[in-house]
Amino acid sequence: MKIYQIDSSARKEGSTSRALAKKLLDKIKKPGDEIIYRDLDDEMVFVSGLTESGMKIDKKDQTDHHKKMFELSDKLVKELKESDIIIISAPIYNYGPPATLKAWSDLAARIGETFRFKPNGRREGLLKNKKAYLVITSGGTKLNSPEDFLTPWLKFILNFFGINHVEIISADQMSLDYEKSIRDAEAQIDKIKA
Numbered sequence: 001m002k003i004y005q006i007d008s009s010a011r012k013e014g015s016t017s018r019a020l021a022k023k024l025l026d027k028i029k030k031p032g033d034e035i036i037y038r039d040l041d042d043e044m045v046f047v048s049g050l051t052e053s054g055m056k057i058d059k060k061d062q063t064d065h066h067k068k069m070f071e072l073s074d075k076l077v078k079e080l081k082e083s084d085i086i087i088i089s090a091p092i093y094n095y096g097p098p099a100t101l102k103a104w105s106d107l108a109a110r111i112g113e114t115f116r117f118k119p120n121g122r123r124e125g126l127l128k129n130k131k132a133y134l135v136i137t138s139g140g141t142k143l144n145s146p147e148d149f150l151t152p153w154l155k156f157i158l159n160f161f162g163i164n165h166v167e168i169i170s171a172d173q174m175s176l177d178y179e180k181s182i183r184d185a186e187a188q189i190d191k192i193k194a
Contacts, residue, residue: 004083021089125162
């Protein structure tokens, strides 16, 4: 099995989402599993300078930025396609996703690679038979409340890619009772059947 772990917190040291994702990885990985790791805070390019819809720019018209953007996009798509299990850790920032996670989704959304449009105009995700775990943390936002714009968006994006088996581990509202939030999240990890 290939497990793809993606961390998106802007904090390297002391990040609760990163620490919980590591606990989850340690719980589910088996001997012989291959781990693909990506820290979105280390390398991220934002989609910009497009000349038409979709991630398409003729090679002769590509700037250095475009080339870097497509190179990273190709890597992200390959990592997704090759993985069996995906772990995404994400803190809720100002009620939504970290900017790097949104940029990751923009670069991973490639027509003919991660999704396609059928002749009837309906879209179809192309990344079938994968499982995703979302490790979501927040200071004050309650998960799945009307103020949580990260969790439903991230589930939608994964479904858009064809990943429909999504499980959530949450340590939300940590500013209200940090110890309880962590205990709850660790209990959720403990219950996972590895």
